[in-house]
Amino acid sequence: MLTRTKALVDRFFVLNVGYVGRLAIYLYTQALEFFYPLRINRIVEQLESVGFKSIGIILLTGVSVGMTFGVQVGAIYSIFGVESLIGSTTGLALAVEIAPLTTAFLVAGYYGSSTTAELAAMKISEQLDAMEAMGVSLLNYFVKPTVIATVLAMPMLYFYFMLMGFLGAYIVGVEMFDISFGNFYVWLKRYVWVEDIVKGAVKSTVFGLVVALVSCSFGLRATGGARGIGLTTSNSVVVNLLAILVADVFITYFQMKRAGL
Amino acid sequence: MIVFEQVSKRFGDLQVLDGVDLHIPANKITFLIGRSGEGKSVTIKHMIGLMKPDSGEIYVDGKRLSALQSDKELREHRKKFGLLFQHSALFDNMDVLNNVCFPIRELEPDLPDTIVEQRAIDCLSKVEMNKMLDRFPNELSTGEKKRAGLARALASEPKILLYDEPTTGIDPLLCETVDRLIVKINNDSPSVSSVVISHDIKAALAIAEKIIMLHHGKVILAGDAETFRRSDNPVVRQFLSGKISQASAF
Numbered sequence: 001m002l003t004r005t006k007a008l009v010d011r012f013f014v015l016n017v018g019y020v021g022r023l024a025i026y027l028y029t030q031a032l033e034f035f036y037p038l039r040i041n042r043i044v045e046q047l048e049s050v051g052f053k054s055i056g057i058i059l060l061t062g063v064s065v066g067m068t069f070g071v072q073v074g075a076i077y078s079i080f081g082v083e084s085l086i087g088s089t090t091g092l093a094l095a096v097e098i099a100p101l102t103t104a105f106l107v108a109g110y111y112g113s114s115t116t117a118e119l120a121a122m123k124i125s126e127q128l129d130a131m132e133a134m135g136v137s138l139l140n141y142f143v144k145p146t147v148i149a150t151v152l153a154m155p156m157l158y159f160y161f162m163l164m165g166f167l168g169a170y171i172v173g174v175e176m177f178d179i180s181f182g183n184f185y186v187w188l189k190r191y192v193w194v195e196d197i198v199k200g201a202v203k204s205t206v207f208g209l210v211v212a213l214v215s216c217s218f219g220l221r222a223t224g225g226a227r228g229i230g231l232t233t234s235n236s237v238v239v240n241l242l243a244i245l246v247a248d249v250f251i252t253y254f255q256m257k258r259a260g261l
Numbered sequence: 262m263i264v265f266e267q268v269s270k271r272f273g274d275l276q277v278l279d280g281v282d283l284h285i286p287a288n289k290i291t292f293l294i295g296r297s298g299e300g301k302s303v304t305i306k307h308m309i310g311l312m313k314p315d316s317g318e319i320y321v322d323g324k325r326l327s328a329l330q331s332d333k334e335l336r337e338h339r340k341k342f343g344l345l346f347q348h349s350a351l352f353d354n355m356d357v358l359n360n361v362c363f364p365i366r367e368l369e370p371d372l373p374d375t376i377v378e379q380r381a382i383d384c385l386s387k388v389e390m391n392k393m394l395d396r397f398p399n400e401l402s403t404g405e406k407k408r409a410g411l412a413r414a415l416a417s418e419p420k421i422l423l424y425d426e427p428t429t430g431i432d433p434l435l436c437e438t439v440d441r442l443i444v445k446i447n448n449d450s451p452s453v454s455s456v457v458i459s460h461d462i463k464a465a466l467a468i469a470e471k472i473i474m475l476h477h478g479k480v481i482l483a484g485d486a487e488t489f490r491r492s493d494n495p496v497v498r499q500f501l502s503g504k505i506s507q508a509s510a511f
Contacts, residue, residue, distance in 0.1 A: 126350040133309050133344040134364045134417060135336040 039145055046149030050111045054157060057106060062161040065102060066090060066168025074177045083177040087184035088191035090169035095196040096203075099162040101248060104207035107154065108240035112215040115146060116236040119219025120229045128220070138220060147212040154208030155201040162200065199255050206251060207244050214240045262287035262454055263308055263421070268317035269478075270303055277303050279478030280317070285471070290447050290455045292465035294500070295475035301458040302347075304475070305423050308456070309342050310335045322420075340368060343414030347426040349406040351398040357409045358394040361385055364417040384412040387449065388442060404435045411442060415450075422446065424457040428464060440464045462500055466490070474500070 074086045119142065122128045128138060166188065173179045218236035222228055263285035270278040277300040285291045293301050306312040307319055310326055319326040321338065329335050343364075351360050361381035365372065385391040388408040398406060407427060414422055424443065428436040447455050459465060465472050466486045473483045476496050482489065489497060 122352075125353075126346050126348060127352055129311060130344065130346060130350040130352075130413075132311060133339055133342060134367055135339040136367050137332065137336060139332075 038148075039140060042141065042145035043149050046145045047153055049114075050107060050150055051153040051157065054107065054110065055160070057110065058103065058157055058161050059164050061102060061106060062099070062164025063168040063171075065098060066094065066165030066170075067172045068168075069093060069098065069165070070169035070172035071176065074172060078177060083173065084179050084183040085187055086169055086173045086177060086179065087166075087186075087188035091166060091188040091192040092196060094162050094165040094169075095192050095200045097200075097252075099165060100158050100200045100203035100207060101244070103154065103158045103161045103204060104211065104244045105241060107150070107157065107208070108211045108215075108237060108244065111150070112211045112240050113233050113237050115212075115215040116219040116222075117229055117233045119216065120222030120232045123220060123222045124225060124228060142220070143212075143216045146216055147209060150208040150212040151205055152208075154204040154211075158200055158204035159197070162197070202255075203248065203251050206247055210243045210247055211240055214243055262322060263456070264320040265304075265307075266318045266320070268307065268314045268319060270300070270307070270312065270314050276478050278307075278314070281475070281478065281480055283473050283480050283483065285454070285456055285473075287454050288451060289470040290443060290457065290468055291471040291473065292457045292459055292469040293473050293475065294459055294462060294465050296460060296500075299475045300478055301460075301475060302425055305344070305425060305456065305458055308421075308423065309339050309344065340417065341420045342423055343417055343419035343421070344423045345407070345410050345414045345425065345427055347429055349398070349410035351401075351406060351409055351413070353398045356395050356397050357385065357390060357401070357412075358382070360398070360409060361413045361416045364413060368417050381412070381416055384415045385409070387415065387446065388412045403431055404438065407431070407435075407439060408442070411446070415446065420453065422453055422455045424455065424459075426458055426460070428459065428461050436461065436464065440468055444468050462503075 069090050070086050073089050074083055077083050077085055077089075119128070131141065132138060170181070170184050173184050174181070215236055218232050218239070222232040224231070263283075265281050265283045268278050268281045269276070281300075281304070283293075283304075293304060295301050303312060307314055307326075308321065310329065313327075321341065324338070326338070329338055351357075352363065355363065358378065358381055361384055362377050365377045365380055369377075382391055382394070385394065388411050390405065390408045390412055393401070393405065393409075396405075398409070401409065411427075427439050427443070431439070443455055443457060447453065457465075457469070466489065469486060471483065471485060472489055474481050474489075474497060482492055482494055482497055489501065492498065
Protein backbone atom coordinates (compact mmCIF):
# COMPACT_ATOMS: atom_id res chain seq x y z
CA MET A 1 0.00 0.00 0.00
CA LEU A 2 2.75 2.42 1.01
CA THR A 3 4.86 1.53 -2.04
CA ARG A 4 1.87 2.13 -4.32
CA THR A 5 1.09 5.49 -2.73
CA LYS A 6 4.75 6.48 -3.03
CA ALA A 7 4.81 5.47 -6.71
CA LEU A 8 1.72 7.60 -7.39
CA VAL A 9 3.23 10.62 -5.61
CA ASP A 10 6.53 10.15 -7.51
CA ARG A 11 4.68 9.99 -10.84
CA PHE A 12 2.68 13.13 -10.03
CA PHE A 13 5.84 15.12 -9.24
CA VAL A 14 7.85 13.89 -12.25
CA LEU A 15 5.04 14.57 -14.72
CA ASN A 16 3.98 17.90 -13.35
CA VAL A 17 6.82 19.69 -11.70
CA GLY A 18 10.08 18.71 -13.53
CA TYR A 19 13.35 19.49 -11.77
CA VAL A 20 11.72 20.95 -8.66
CA GLY A 21 9.55 17.87 -8.60
CA ARG A 22 12.59 15.56 -8.61
CA LEU A 23 14.11 17.57 -5.78
CA ALA A 24 10.84 17.31 -3.88
CA ILE A 25 10.81 13.53 -4.50
CA TYR A 26 14.34 13.26 -3.13
CA LEU A 27 13.46 15.17 0.04
CA TYR A 28 10.19 13.27 0.39
CA THR A 29 11.96 9.89 -0.03
CA GLN A 30 14.57 10.85 2.56
CA ALA A 31 11.85 11.87 5.00
CA LEU A 32 9.90 8.69 4.26
CA GLU A 33 12.98 6.52 4.82
CA PHE A 34 13.58 8.22 8.16
CA PHE A 35 10.03 7.97 9.40
CA TYR A 36 9.13 4.57 7.88
CA PRO A 37 9.12 2.05 9.34
CA LEU A 38 8.66 3.81 12.68
CA ARG A 39 8.85 1.51 15.66
CA ILE A 40 6.29 3.16 17.92
CA ASN A 41 6.75 0.62 20.75
CA ARG A 42 10.52 1.24 20.72
CA ILE A 43 9.95 5.02 20.78
CA VAL A 44 7.57 4.64 23.75
CA GLU A 45 10.16 2.46 25.55
CA GLN A 46 12.85 5.08 24.99
CA LEU A 47 10.50 7.91 25.98
CA GLU A 48 9.91 6.08 29.24
CA SER A 49 13.66 5.77 29.84
CA VAL A 50 14.58 9.32 28.94
CA GLY A 51 11.38 11.02 30.13
CA PHE A 52 9.33 9.42 32.87
CA LYS A 53 12.25 7.85 34.69
CA SER A 54 13.99 11.24 34.94
CA ILE A 55 11.12 13.11 36.61
CA GLY A 56 12.56 12.64 40.11
CA ILE A 57 16.10 13.66 39.29
CA ILE A 58 14.93 16.72 37.32
CA LEU A 59 12.70 17.78 40.22
CA LEU A 60 15.56 17.54 42.69
CA THR A 61 18.11 19.24 40.45
CA GLY A 62 15.72 21.95 39.23
CA VAL A 63 14.65 22.96 42.74
CA SER A 64 18.27 22.86 44.02
CA VAL A 65 19.62 24.96 41.13
CA GLY A 66 16.73 27.45 41.47
CA MET A 67 17.31 27.79 45.23
CA THR A 68 21.09 28.14 44.92
CA PHE A 69 20.82 30.71 42.15
CA GLY A 70 18.09 32.52 44.10
CA VAL A 71 20.30 32.71 47.22
CA GLN A 72 23.33 34.01 45.27
CA VAL A 73 21.33 36.63 43.38
CA GLY A 74 19.23 37.54 46.44
CA ALA A 75 22.36 38.14 48.56
CA ILE A 76 23.60 40.74 46.06
CA TYR A 77 20.17 42.29 45.41
CA SER A 78 19.47 42.68 49.13
CA ILE A 79 22.43 45.12 49.36
CA PHE A 80 20.56 47.38 46.93
CA GLY A 81 17.11 46.61 48.31
CA VAL A 82 15.83 45.04 45.06
CA GLU A 83 15.22 41.48 46.31
CA SER A 84 11.94 41.44 44.38
CA LEU A 85 14.00 41.07 41.19
CA ILE A 86 15.07 37.54 42.24
CA GLY A 87 12.20 36.08 40.20
CA SER A 88 13.06 37.89 36.98
CA THR A 89 16.82 37.29 37.10
CA THR A 90 16.57 33.65 38.12
CA GLY A 91 13.72 33.08 35.68
CA LEU A 92 15.54 34.56 32.70
CA ALA A 93 18.79 32.71 33.46
CA LEU A 94 16.90 29.46 33.89
CA ALA A 95 14.82 29.87 30.74
CA VAL A 96 17.55 30.71 28.26
CA GLU A 97 20.62 29.00 29.65
CA ILE A 98 20.64 27.09 32.93
CA ALA A 99 17.62 24.85 32.33
CA PRO A 100 18.49 23.69 28.77
CA LEU A 101 22.17 23.18 29.63
CA THR A 102 21.66 21.40 32.97
CA THR A 103 18.86 19.23 31.57
CA ALA A 104 21.12 18.21 28.67
CA PHE A 105 23.99 17.42 31.07
CA LEU A 106 21.67 15.31 33.23
CA VAL A 107 20.25 13.43 30.26
CA ALA A 108 23.75 12.89 28.81
CA GLY A 109 24.90 11.64 32.21
CA TYR A 110 22.23 9.08 32.97
CA TYR A 111 20.41 8.30 29.72
CA GLY A 112 23.24 8.87 27.22
CA SER A 113 25.73 6.86 29.24
CA SER A 114 23.30 3.99 29.84
CA THR A 115 22.40 3.90 26.13
CA THR A 116 26.09 3.74 25.18
CA ALA A 117 26.85 1.09 27.82
CA GLU A 118 23.86 -1.04 26.79
CA LEU A 119 24.74 -0.90 23.08
CA ALA A 120 28.43 -1.49 23.80
CA ALA A 121 27.64 -4.56 25.93
CA MET A 122 25.32 -5.87 23.20
CA LYS A 123 27.98 -5.25 20.55
CA ILE A 124 30.69 -7.03 22.52
CA SER A 125 28.50 -10.02 23.37
CA GLU A 126 27.51 -10.34 19.65
CA GLN A 127 23.85 -9.49 20.39
CA LEU A 128 23.95 -6.73 17.77
CA ASP A 129 25.54 -9.14 15.26
CA ALA A 130 22.68 -11.54 16.03
CA MET A 131 20.14 -8.83 15.26
CA GLU A 132 21.88 -7.89 12.02
CA ALA A 133 22.07 -11.55 11.06
CA MET A 134 18.27 -11.72 11.49
CA GLY A 135 17.94 -8.86 9.01
CA VAL A 136 17.11 -6.27 11.69
CA SER A 137 18.26 -2.76 10.86
CA LEU A 138 20.13 -1.34 13.86
CA LEU A 139 19.36 2.14 12.54
CA ASN A 140 15.62 1.43 12.67
CA TYR A 141 15.71 -0.55 15.91
CA PHE A 142 18.05 1.57 18.03
CA VAL A 143 19.11 4.87 16.48
CA LYS A 144 15.83 6.27 15.14
CA PRO A 145 13.72 5.52 18.26
CA THR A 146 16.47 6.96 20.49
CA VAL A 147 16.76 10.13 18.38
CA ILE A 148 13.00 10.65 18.13
CA ALA A 149 12.37 9.94 21.84
CA THR A 150 15.19 12.21 23.01
CA VAL A 151 14.24 15.05 20.67
CA LEU A 152 10.62 14.81 21.86
CA ALA A 153 11.43 14.46 25.56
CA MET A 154 14.11 17.13 25.91
CA PRO A 155 11.91 20.25 25.46
CA MET A 156 9.42 18.79 27.95
CA LEU A 157 12.17 17.99 30.45
CA TYR A 158 13.55 21.50 29.95
CA PHE A 159 10.18 23.04 30.67
CA TYR A 160 9.76 20.88 33.75
CA PHE A 161 13.26 21.75 34.98
CA MET A 162 12.55 25.44 34.47
CA LEU A 163 9.32 25.27 36.48
CA MET A 164 11.12 23.43 39.30
CA GLY A 165 13.84 26.10 39.17
CA PHE A 166 11.21 28.84 39.48
CA LEU A 167 9.79 26.96 42.46
CA GLY A 168 13.24 26.79 44.11
CA ALA A 169 13.86 30.49 43.55
CA TYR A 170 10.38 31.31 44.87
CA ILE A 171 10.96 29.28 48.08
CA VAL A 172 14.23 31.16 48.68
CA GLY A 173 12.63 34.52 47.87
CA VAL A 174 9.73 33.94 50.31
CA GLU A 175 11.68 32.25 53.11
CA MET A 176 14.94 34.22 53.08
CA PHE A 177 14.20 37.55 51.47
CA ASP A 178 10.59 38.14 52.49
CA ILE A 179 9.16 38.79 49.05
CA SER A 180 5.53 38.01 48.29
CA PHE A 181 4.24 35.66 45.59
CA GLY A 182 2.75 38.62 43.72
CA ASN A 183 6.05 40.48 43.71
CA PHE A 184 7.95 37.40 42.55
CA TYR A 185 5.42 36.63 39.81
CA VAL A 186 5.06 40.19 38.46
CA TRP A 187 8.80 40.60 37.90
CA LEU A 188 9.16 37.09 36.54
CA LYS A 189 6.38 37.73 34.03
CA ARG A 190 7.79 41.13 33.04
CA TYR A 191 11.26 39.83 32.10
CA VAL A 192 10.72 36.24 31.05
CA TRP A 193 8.90 36.20 27.72
CA VAL A 194 7.51 33.32 25.70
CA GLU A 195 10.29 34.01 23.20
CA ASP A 196 12.90 33.23 25.88
CA ILE A 197 11.22 29.91 26.63
CA VAL A 198 11.11 29.09 22.89
CA LYS A 199 14.86 29.84 22.71
CA GLY A 200 15.49 27.46 25.59
CA ALA A 201 13.25 24.78 24.04
CA VAL A 202 15.11 25.05 20.70
CA LYS A 203 18.43 24.61 22.51
CA SER A 204 17.05 21.59 24.37
CA THR A 205 15.87 19.97 21.15
CA VAL A 206 19.30 20.37 19.53
CA PHE A 207 21.02 19.08 22.69
CA GLY A 208 18.69 16.06 22.64
CA LEU A 209 19.72 15.28 19.06
CA VAL A 210 23.39 15.60 20.04
CA VAL A 211 23.03 13.27 23.05
CA ALA A 212 21.14 10.62 21.05
CA LEU A 213 23.54 10.59 18.09
CA VAL A 214 26.74 10.66 20.15
CA SER A 215 25.54 7.97 22.59
CA CYS A 216 24.34 5.60 19.85
CA SER A 217 27.40 6.06 17.64
CA PHE A 218 29.81 5.33 20.51
CA GLY A 219 27.82 2.28 21.63
CA LEU A 220 27.54 0.80 18.14
CA ARG A 221 31.30 1.14 17.52
CA ALA A 222 32.45 -0.32 20.86
CA THR A 223 35.30 -2.83 20.88
CA GLY A 224 37.09 -4.91 23.53
CA GLY A 225 35.74 -6.52 26.68
CA ALA A 226 34.54 -5.05 29.98
CA ARG A 227 37.29 -2.42 29.80
CA GLY A 228 36.09 -1.51 26.30
CA ILE A 229 32.56 -0.90 27.61
CA GLY A 230 33.90 1.33 30.41
CA LEU A 231 36.14 3.32 28.08
CA THR A 232 33.45 3.71 25.42
CA THR A 233 30.92 4.90 28.01
CA SER A 234 33.23 7.47 29.60
CA ASN A 235 34.38 8.73 26.17
CA SER A 236 30.77 9.04 25.10
CA VAL A 237 29.90 11.14 28.19
CA VAL A 238 32.91 13.44 27.67
CA VAL A 239 32.15 13.93 23.96
CA ASN A 240 28.47 14.49 24.78
CA LEU A 241 29.28 17.25 27.31
CA LEU A 242 31.76 18.95 24.98
CA ALA A 243 29.41 18.70 21.99
CA ILE A 244 26.57 20.20 24.06
CA LEU A 245 28.79 23.13 25.12
CA VAL A 246 29.99 23.77 21.56
CA ALA A 247 26.42 23.54 20.24
CA ASP A 248 25.35 25.97 22.99
CA VAL A 249 27.92 28.56 21.84
CA PHE A 250 26.67 28.41 18.23
CA ILE A 251 22.96 28.41 19.08
CA THR A 252 23.37 31.30 21.53
CA TYR A 253 25.33 33.26 18.90
CA PHE A 254 22.63 32.74 16.24
CA GLN A 255 19.81 33.49 18.68
CA MET A 256 21.52 36.71 19.77
CA LYS A 257 22.23 37.69 16.16
CA ARG A 258 18.62 37.02 15.22
CA ALA A 259 17.48 39.21 18.12
CA GLY A 260 19.73 41.99 16.77
CA LEU A 261 22.17 41.92 19.68
CA MET B 262 24.06 -23.57 -2.78
CA ILE B 263 26.84 -21.43 -1.26
CA VAL B 264 29.85 -20.92 -3.51
CA PHE B 265 33.05 -18.98 -2.76
CA GLU B 266 35.24 -18.09 -5.76
CA GLN B 267 38.75 -16.89 -4.99
CA VAL B 268 37.60 -15.01 -1.85
CA SER B 269 40.31 -13.07 -0.02
CA LYS B 270 40.11 -11.01 3.14
CA ARG B 271 42.88 -9.19 4.96
CA PHE B 272 42.83 -7.41 8.37
CA GLY B 273 45.88 -5.13 8.45
CA ASP B 274 48.89 -7.38 7.93
CA LEU B 275 46.90 -10.54 8.58
CA GLN B 276 45.68 -12.43 5.50
CA VAL B 277 42.70 -14.32 6.92
CA LEU B 278 41.23 -15.69 3.68
CA ASP B 279 43.58 -16.17 0.74
CA GLY B 280 41.77 -17.07 -2.47
CA VAL B 281 39.24 -19.43 -0.87
CA ASP B 282 37.23 -21.63 -3.26
CA LEU B 283 34.50 -23.65 -1.63
CA HIS B 284 31.12 -25.17 -2.35
CA ILE B 285 28.54 -25.87 0.34
CA PRO B 286 25.80 -28.25 -0.88
CA ALA B 287 22.08 -27.78 -0.20
CA ASN B 288 20.16 -29.78 2.43
CA LYS B 289 23.24 -31.37 3.97
CA ILE B 290 25.35 -30.98 7.10
CA THR B 291 28.63 -29.35 6.13
CA PHE B 292 31.47 -28.84 8.62
CA LEU B 293 33.99 -26.07 8.11
CA ILE B 294 36.96 -27.04 10.23
CA GLY B 295 40.37 -25.64 11.02
CA ARG B 296 42.49 -24.39 13.87
CA SER B 297 41.54 -21.24 15.81
CA GLY B 298 42.22 -18.06 13.87
CA GLU B 299 42.08 -19.75 10.44
CA GLY B 300 39.14 -17.61 9.31
CA LYS B 301 36.20 -19.94 9.92
CA SER B 302 34.00 -17.32 11.62
CA VAL B 303 35.11 -14.73 9.04
CA THR B 304 33.89 -17.15 6.36
CA ILE B 305 30.35 -17.35 7.79
CA LYS B 306 30.24 -13.58 8.31
CA HIS B 307 30.96 -13.30 4.58
CA MET B 308 28.11 -15.71 3.80
CA ILE B 309 25.59 -13.57 5.70
CA GLY B 310 26.98 -10.34 4.30
CA LEU B 311 28.18 -9.03 7.69
CA MET B 312 31.63 -8.72 6.01
CA LYS B 313 32.61 -8.00 2.43
CA PRO B 314 35.56 -9.72 0.74
CA ASP B 315 38.55 -7.69 -0.48
CA SER B 316 38.40 -9.72 -3.70
CA GLY B 317 36.53 -12.70 -5.09
CA GLU B 318 32.84 -13.52 -5.37
CA ILE B 319 30.31 -15.24 -3.12
CA TYR B 320 27.11 -16.78 -4.47
CA VAL B 321 24.18 -17.87 -2.31
CA ASP B 322 21.38 -19.69 -4.16
CA GLY B 323 22.93 -18.45 -7.40
CA LYS B 324 22.78 -14.81 -6.28
CA ARG B 325 26.03 -12.82 -6.31
CA LEU B 326 26.41 -11.08 -2.93
CA SER B 327 28.43 -8.17 -4.35
CA ALA B 328 25.34 -7.31 -6.44
CA LEU B 329 23.38 -6.61 -3.25
CA GLN B 330 23.91 -2.89 -2.96
CA SER B 331 21.36 -1.49 -0.54
CA ASP B 332 20.93 -2.29 3.14
CA LYS B 333 17.42 -3.48 2.32
CA GLU B 334 18.70 -6.10 -0.17
CA LEU B 335 21.28 -7.26 2.37
CA ARG B 336 18.65 -7.56 5.08
CA GLU B 337 16.47 -9.63 2.73
CA HIS B 338 19.48 -11.86 2.03
CA ARG B 339 20.15 -12.34 5.74
CA LYS B 340 16.60 -13.56 6.30
CA LYS B 341 17.60 -16.84 4.61
CA PHE B 342 19.94 -17.59 7.50
CA GLY B 343 19.56 -18.71 11.09
CA LEU B 344 22.72 -18.28 13.10
CA LEU B 345 23.71 -19.94 16.37
CA PHE B 346 26.52 -17.89 17.87
CA GLN B 347 29.45 -19.35 19.78
CA HIS B 348 28.26 -17.71 23.01
CA SER B 349 24.59 -17.93 21.99
CA ALA B 350 24.21 -14.10 21.93
CA LEU B 351 20.78 -14.25 23.57
CA PHE B 352 19.25 -10.82 24.23
CA ASP B 353 19.78 -10.42 27.96
CA ASN B 354 16.86 -8.03 28.45
CA MET B 355 14.38 -10.67 27.22
CA ASP B 356 13.27 -14.02 28.62
CA VAL B 357 13.72 -17.23 26.62
CA LEU B 358 10.25 -17.04 25.02
CA ASN B 359 10.72 -13.46 23.85
CA ASN B 360 14.20 -14.21 22.57
CA VAL B 361 12.69 -16.84 20.29
CA CYS B 362 9.66 -14.68 19.41
CA PHE B 363 11.96 -11.80 18.38
CA PRO B 364 12.96 -12.99 14.88
CA ILE B 365 9.36 -14.09 14.12
CA ARG B 366 8.02 -10.67 15.11
CA GLU B 367 10.71 -8.99 13.03
CA LEU B 368 10.06 -11.04 9.90
CA GLU B 369 6.28 -11.21 10.19
CA PRO B 370 5.13 -8.14 12.11
CA ASP B 371 1.47 -8.67 11.22
CA LEU B 372 1.28 -12.15 12.78
CA PRO B 373 -1.00 -12.30 15.89
CA ASP B 374 0.89 -12.66 19.19
CA THR B 375 -0.71 -16.01 20.00
CA ILE B 376 0.58 -17.55 16.75
CA VAL B 377 4.04 -16.02 17.25
CA GLU B 378 4.23 -17.48 20.76
CA GLN B 379 2.97 -20.90 19.61
CA ARG B 380 5.62 -21.01 16.88
CA ALA B 381 8.28 -20.01 19.38
CA ILE B 382 7.13 -22.72 21.81
CA ASP B 383 7.25 -25.29 18.97
CA CYS B 384 10.88 -24.30 18.26
CA LEU B 385 11.71 -24.48 21.96
CA SER B 386 10.10 -27.95 22.17
CA LYS B 387 12.44 -29.18 19.40
CA VAL B 388 15.40 -28.37 21.66
CA GLU B 389 13.61 -29.39 24.89
CA MET B 390 13.52 -25.89 26.31
CA ASN B 391 9.74 -25.45 26.45
CA LYS B 392 9.75 -25.65 30.28
CA MET B 393 11.99 -22.61 30.66
CA LEU B 394 10.01 -19.97 28.80
CA ASP B 395 10.22 -17.26 31.46
CA ARG B 396 13.89 -17.72 32.34
CA PHE B 397 16.32 -14.93 31.50
CA PRO B 398 19.69 -15.71 29.85
CA ASN B 399 21.61 -15.07 33.09
CA GLU B 400 19.55 -17.83 34.75
CA LEU B 401 20.52 -20.45 32.14
CA SER B 402 23.46 -22.83 32.00
CA THR B 403 25.78 -22.82 28.96
CA GLY B 404 24.00 -25.81 27.44
CA GLU B 405 20.57 -24.26 27.99
CA LYS B 406 21.76 -21.04 26.39
CA LYS B 407 22.99 -23.00 23.36
CA ARG B 408 19.63 -24.74 23.04
CA ALA B 409 17.68 -21.48 23.41
CA GLY B 410 20.01 -19.89 20.82
CA LEU B 411 19.32 -22.77 18.48
CA ALA B 412 15.56 -22.41 18.98
CA ARG B 413 15.91 -18.71 18.12
CA ALA B 414 17.90 -19.57 14.99
CA LEU B 415 15.14 -22.01 13.97
CA ALA B 416 12.31 -19.56 14.67
CA SER B 417 12.69 -17.61 11.45
CA GLU B 418 12.37 -20.88 9.45
CA PRO B 419 15.69 -20.32 7.68
CA LYS B 420 16.95 -22.13 4.59
CA ILE B 421 20.48 -22.21 5.96
CA LEU B 422 21.41 -22.81 9.59
CA LEU B 423 24.86 -21.60 10.58
CA TYR B 424 26.45 -22.92 13.78
CA ASP B 425 29.45 -20.89 14.94
CA GLU B 426 31.57 -23.21 17.12
CA PRO B 427 28.54 -24.77 18.82
CA THR B 428 30.59 -27.10 21.06
CA THR B 429 33.48 -24.83 22.00
CA GLY B 430 33.99 -24.52 25.75
CA ILE B 431 31.39 -27.09 26.81
CA ASP B 432 31.80 -30.51 28.40
CA PRO B 433 31.95 -33.71 26.24
CA LEU B 434 28.47 -34.89 27.22
CA LEU B 435 26.96 -31.58 26.24
CA CYS B 436 28.99 -31.67 23.01
CA GLU B 437 27.28 -34.91 22.12
CA THR B 438 23.86 -33.43 22.95
CA VAL B 439 24.54 -30.47 20.63
CA ASP B 440 25.76 -32.81 17.85
CA ARG B 441 22.60 -34.90 18.20
CA LEU B 442 20.51 -31.73 18.01
CA ILE B 443 22.22 -30.73 14.75
CA VAL B 444 21.40 -34.13 13.25
CA LYS B 445 17.84 -34.09 14.65
CA ILE B 446 17.14 -30.66 13.20
CA ASN B 447 18.55 -31.69 9.84
CA ASN B 448 16.35 -34.80 9.85
CA ASP B 449 13.24 -32.93 11.03
CA SER B 450 13.67 -30.19 8.41
CA PRO B 451 15.17 -31.83 5.31
CA SER B 452 15.05 -28.57 3.32
CA VAL B 453 17.39 -26.87 5.79
CA SER B 454 21.11 -26.83 5.06
CA SER B 455 23.40 -26.83 8.09
CA VAL B 456 26.85 -25.25 8.08
CA VAL B 457 28.86 -25.95 11.23
CA ILE B 458 32.01 -24.00 12.04
CA SER B 459 34.08 -26.13 14.38
CA HIS B 460 37.44 -27.52 15.34
CA ASP B 461 35.80 -30.62 16.75
CA ILE B 462 37.08 -33.20 14.26
CA LYS B 463 35.38 -36.11 16.05
CA ALA B 464 31.96 -34.51 15.61
CA ALA B 465 32.76 -33.63 12.00
CA LEU B 466 33.71 -37.23 11.19
CA ALA B 467 30.62 -38.55 12.98
CA ILE B 468 27.84 -36.34 11.60
CA ALA B 469 29.09 -34.29 8.63
CA GLU B 470 28.06 -35.13 5.08
CA LYS B 471 30.78 -32.81 3.79
CA ILE B 472 33.88 -31.48 5.54
CA ILE B 473 35.89 -28.50 4.37
CA MET B 474 39.22 -27.77 6.04
CA LEU B 475 40.74 -24.29 6.13
CA HIS B 476 44.45 -23.78 6.77
CA HIS B 477 46.38 -20.53 6.45
CA GLY B 478 43.44 -18.91 4.67
CA LYS B 479 43.06 -21.64 2.02
CA VAL B 480 40.89 -24.74 1.61
CA ILE B 481 43.31 -27.66 1.87
CA LEU B 482 40.79 -30.49 1.68
CA ALA B 483 37.07 -30.91 1.01
CA GLY B 484 35.12 -34.15 0.97
CA ASP B 485 33.26 -36.66 3.11
CA ALA B 486 34.51 -38.23 6.36
CA GLU B 487 36.15 -41.09 4.48
CA THR B 488 38.17 -38.66 2.32
CA PHE B 489 39.52 -37.13 5.52
CA ARG B 490 40.31 -40.45 7.17
CA ARG B 491 42.30 -41.55 4.10
CA SER B 492 44.05 -38.23 3.51
CA ASP B 493 47.83 -38.20 3.77
CA ASN B 494 47.99 -34.40 3.94
CA PRO B 495 50.23 -33.77 7.00
CA VAL B 496 48.04 -30.91 8.31
CA VAL B 497 44.92 -33.08 8.06
CA ARG B 498 46.73 -36.03 9.69
CA GLN B 499 47.90 -33.78 12.48
CA PHE B 500 44.37 -32.42 12.99
CA LEU B 501 42.96 -35.95 13.07
CA SER B 502 45.55 -37.19 15.55
CA GLY B 503 45.36 -34.07 17.70
CA LYS B 504 49.15 -34.04 18.11
CA ILE B 505 51.39 -31.04 17.49
CA SER B 506 54.34 -31.58 15.18
CA GLN B 507 57.56 -29.56 15.61
CA ALA B 508 57.16 -27.91 12.21
CA SER B 509 53.69 -26.48 12.76
CA ALA B 510 53.63 -25.99 16.52
CA PHE B 511 53.70 -22.20 16.30
